[in-house]
Amino acid sequence: MEIVGRGFLARHLAPHFGARYPDVTVIAAGVSTAASTDFAAFDREAELVADVLRRCRKQRRTAVFLSTASSGVYGAEGSPGTEDGPVFPRTVYGRHKLALERVCALSGAPYLILRLTHLVGAGQQPDQLLPALTRGVLSGAVAVQPGAYRDLLDVRHVAPTLDVLLRRGIRNDVLNIASGRPIAVPDIVDGIESRMDVRAERRTVPRPPERTVVDTAKLRRLVPEFAAHDFGTGYLDDLLDRYLSAFVQDAVVFSG
Template identity: 45%
Template sequence: MDIIGRGFLARQLAEVAHRHPHAVVLAAGVSQVGLTDPVAFAREARLVRETARTCRETGRTLVFLSTASAAMYGAPGCTGREDCPHPTTAYGHHKRALEEVVRTAGCAFLILRLSHLVGPGQAPHQLVPALVRQVESGSVRIFRGVRRDLVDVRDFVQVLDHLLALGVTGEMINLASGFAVPVADVVTHLAALLGCEPRREIVNLGGDHQVSVQKLRSLLRWGTSADYRATLDRYAPLYSSRATASGARPH
């Protein structure tokens, strides 16, 4: 596969790239759920249109990585199914619009709505690196009742590898574990793992959401691991200031 991008997901996909010469994966673009920058949105939109046109002309499959975050499924009463998105932020509306660009571009496509992936080399603004930094600082802000679905990035690579090997196209699929864990529980586990006991500031401004994995499991007969503690154990220490100093690696 051709991988467009050089970040966290692009690096992880390199190990299976040789298996799928027919695919082009867009692993670049806006990744900050709170972003509202129209310039960044426009830049990604141009990249998506250009890549879709190239895939149409060359007969290749475009894999577009969208979001299954609260930005897409955070509206009250949303079931988290692929056929009923309810974007709640500028980022969510932006990704939803790009999905439609891909879907109507005339090329073969596969759209994956990704939950909160966890792995090595993530950007500081992403969930686990940000929480580790807060835990070690001694103060964590937690939105009451909010849950997040955590997925080991290795599961993401394996799922995409299998979907492409099966020739799945023309689908929009949530890639998540199906188990949303309270962020308060994530913080508790991180605190024990890192040997810290931060002060918790509870805020009543959060929005909960869930992600359905029914379609994913119907296509593969299996999905991703729901063992969020093992995922945190594997990767969270990489973002500790102490681990950074000692050059820790995932186990």
């Protein structure tokens, strides 16, 4: 497998696949922060995706594009959270990713689009959700939107899921990769604080409640193995127990 990119997700995918799937290119580069409004970065990603798709079309390679299942895509009224339902992206990031999905579909290359939720794992960018919340708690003050929820998924689940999809010949399709169980952001902060034995000042972000449910029925139908993951009430604890120490170390390095 060819993996374009050297960031967080690329580093987690490469060891799993190695030389398998030599006719597949995964585009694991580009804008990964849902709050981004960096239009220059959007342009660079668009150019990269176009270049990869042209090459994949010429060589008949399958291009795997990593899109988003964030609230920027599914959070607007009338967006049911399903891959084939109406989608009204409410952020520039969401509109950018959906535009690139359309480019993939029209490129003439075989493709697979994965709409990824908020991934959690060691080595994340500092501006992503859990590293940012951890850094806020460490600093003594953290911004919290009381009615906000986020769908979290261990990055370790992504590579095996993609593996099954490729092995079963799923192509020219769009799939949500998510837990389907959004978690309240204040609960995430509670979990971080309890493990660090600190209590940070909470600065309330005055925004409307935001709870987006990503539909995973299609994923569970195509990859029944995914249903074996327990996304119940203990899932947040599992994530924090596994990764919080890495987030704390990264926060110290970032702040220093």
